[in-house]
Amino acid sequence: MKKAIYPGSFDPITFGHLDIIKRASNIFDELTILVLTNVRKTPLFSADERVKILEEVTKDMPNVKVGCFDGLLVDYAKKNDVHVVIRGLRAITDFEYELQTAQTNRLLSQGSLDTMFLTTSLEYAYLSSTTVKEIASFGGDISKCVPDFVAQMIFTKYGVVKNEQ
Numbered sequence: 233m234k235k236a237i238y239p240g241s242f243d244p245i246t247f248g249h250l251d252i253i254k255r256a257s258n259i260f261d262e263l264t265i266l267v268l269t270n271v272r273k274t275p276l277f278s279a280d281e282r283v284k285i286l287e288e289v290t291k292d293m294p295n296v297k298v299g300c301f302d303g304l305l306v307d308y309a310k311k312n313d314v315h316v317v318i319r320g321l322r323a324i325t326d327f328e329y330e331l332q333t334a335q336t337n338r339l340l341s342q343g344s345l346d347t348m349f350l351t352t353s354l355e356y357a358y359l360s361s362t363t364v365k366e367i368a369s370f371g372g373d374i375s376k377c378v379p380d381f382v383a384q385m386i387f388t389k390y391g392v393v394k395n396e397q
């Protein structure tokens with residue numbers, strides 16, 4: 233069985249992440265979306281909230297599982313016998329960090345964990361969770377960036393009341 237992990241902060245999931253999930257789940261027999269800690273970021277949503285959101289948006293994808301792990305990706309991969317990591321690449325600005333992380337994970341896993349990159353579909357190339365949160369915090373329109381219920385959850389976090397038209 234071909235298995236892969238799609239790790240990330242997913243704080244929160246965007247349509248860009250969803251695009252990668254759909255495409256990766258068509259390539260692999262089993263895809264685990266793994267909520268991990270990024271020490272460079274302070275999340276808006278708890279890990280538990282992010283897992284619940286991911287479970288909701290992937291409920292109709294039978295070969296997609298959602299997990300959460302507070303540790304190194306390589307340790308999770310070893311424990312679960314997974315050898316492929318999926319990451320999305322939006323633009324050249326992502327490349328340096330992604331290359332460094334992919335090489336580090338190969339090194340830490342003694343070559344047993346490889347990273348495959350899927351290029352983000354062009355319509356989502358501009359999208360990031362950070363930008364979405366910034367727009368939402370000022371009450372802006374994020375309907376083209378995240379599913380409706382996720383948008384509502386973000387506005388609630390920021391105490392933004394949106395008037396339905």
Ligand code: PNS
Binds near residue numbers: 241270273332
């Ligand atoms: O969505 P993000 O924030 O770009 O995802 C980054 C993430 C969470 C995948 C990365 O920070 C990570 O792998 N964290 C787990 C800890 C780990 O394994 N660190 C070593 C990476 S070299």
